[in-house]
Amino acid sequence: MKTIDAKAKDLQTVNRAVRAAVNGEPVIVKHAAHLHGLAAGLKLGQVEVAGDAGDYLGVLNAGAVIHVNHDAGRYAADNMTAGTVVIDGDAGYGAGQYCYGGTVVVRGDAGDFTATMNKGALILVAGDVGDEAGTYMLKGDLVVLGNAGQNFANYLIRGTVYLGGTWQSLGHNTRQEPLTEADLAKLRGYFEQYGLQADPAQFKKIVAASAKPFYN
């Protein structure tokens, strides 16, 4: 495994080294918390971030597997289209925004506006999420094992939101629906795959009340 020490290096230098390295074996990047946009736009490879990551980790990820063994800053996995981003600790504001595909797993808590404008990704948070999580989601799944803040799933358009705990308030254009067998199997599959302890049957399922809430 190749190791890149990012200490005192700039984004261009580190990302160029990561791009050169991921073509072969997995690459470890350490001391990278000051870099915003680490491992941007990768199409393949495996990146292990040792310690904390800065903002915009894995932005525009298009196929790489990126793992952070501590916390990630804001906007983790921003605008991802494919691949996986796993954060062992907490994620700041706006994890998994604007994603078209791929998977984001946050094993700790995630901040406000998590999964905003999700357009097709799976976003899985083992802890709690802040306010406005799942705002204007158009496709994909948001699964939160803990609790949610205010305006949860606000203006949901399509896609499904599952919550294990409770919300402070539910957003506009949302409707609760009973879990189907397919939902249970799907959640069970997610939990098994990422080693999460939760009972799918205890989850609330939220879908859009209207497919077109803005203009008739």
Added chain:
Amino acid sequence: MAVVGAFCVSVNREACLNAQMPGKCATCAEVCPHGVYVLDLATGQMHIQNYNACVGCRICSEFCPADAIRVNPAESEYLSRYPWTLAAVEEVHAKAQTGEYLLRGFGTQGPTPNFDMITVVPSQIASAAPRDKYREECDLEVVIGADTCERPLRLKLPFVWAAMSFGALSLEAKQALAIGAAMTGIATNTGEGGLVPAEAWLARGFADEARTRKQWDPGGYLIIQWSTGRWGVSVDYVNAGDAVEVKIGQGAKPGMGGHLLGSKVTEDVARVRGVPVGSDALSPCRYYDVQTLDDMRHMVAFLRDVTDYQLPILFKLGPSRPYADVAACIEAGADAISIDGLVGGTGCSPDIVTQGVGIPTIACIPPAVQALKDYGVHRKVKLIALGGIRSGLDAFKALALGADAVGFGSAAEIALGCRACYACHKGNCPYGITSQKPELRARLDPVEGGRRLANFIHASAEEVKILTMLSGHRAIAELTTEDLRAMDLNTAALTGLKLAGYERPLPIWEALTPRPAAEPRGANGNGLKRARPKARRVVRGKVPA
């Protein structure tokens, strides 16, 4: 305010086919975007049922096979009935009936401060001699990102097509713009609706995806728009063009995001945008993934990174606080900044926003230029003026005010045949420009459209050349405000130009240099905090830390 009741529609029943043979022709009812005519299905007779709604576009007259329709301006409501003009009355009625506010396509109506009260100052004996348009050269080229990226954008002429998205525009219109850009060496822009794949090769002048056949010289460029809705955005999208434009806002709806109503979200549009068919694609008003100016800097840094430091990064602003906003873009690392004025066009917007929000283009350019000068980057970080540019004359005035290039939005639609009916949002454009309906799109041939657009650009470029040379310059980069005079007090007050006859700027302008910095804004949203102006140091291939 909608322009209703401002036109008289009359049908010459001697000539009208329907009047002679009821049921034979219903063309006017089919093409009128505002339901002015109705076909009585029982009798087959055409009636004018809703003359108040006419906006004077004359589409009906153009399509009428018998040349039977005349549309004339009505007596000015503003003289006799203001403020309760028929337009104002009808607007209240419409809201009272539906409970809904109005939407509008195309752009602003009615008079707003514009380029017309600015005149060009020619050279005579006391200033540099005029240059000969017919026998001497004039440099119209504009280069964006010369010092900051590996592949600067070299516009052959000081023009771009404004960002207009697929979805707002038809596929054929997008293709025509790309071909028009290729024929003239200018840039087209994806807009915020994702990439129509053919744009990428048509804009460079190739007729085929493999790029084996160069069909249109000299070849143009494609600007990739990155916006708050991030429709159809991926790493491949960002790398598909020659520059990336970060959209902050636009003139027709500053402070709001793009609007595409569900009726125009067909399967093709939905696929490119990655949204459900039939859903309204309403971009957020701000970036959810930017909260501070530092975030914006980081966004520019990762955009440079994913494009391998090859491409210029542009910003696009709506007309708000031009000095402070341009300063913020410079600090965020822009290679060029577009600023769109009040009358800037749109595919769809709330009526009151398009009509009543924002600063006129002529009042945006001087503060924007001042910000560039205060940072020591005027003519390095390029300024592109948008909003109400109709000709080479308007373009020249914008350039002499200090812009480096101008963009055409509405004028491009008109070059494709549009007659300014303000109904683009409804999706029934009779010319196939802003419709997604196959039968209407079939009326627009992309190659013929591209040729019309290229003709318009060539003519406008010649106009800019004439004006540049008659005012004694060899290059558009030499133009200054000394080449212009305001012809009334308002225009002098808005622009800081010398007032014709008085030959000085108004005293309020003389007192105002240097311009005050804008008040600091909150750290939240995109009203970003700014540091004190300082010249930007740029290292080739690297973003300043």
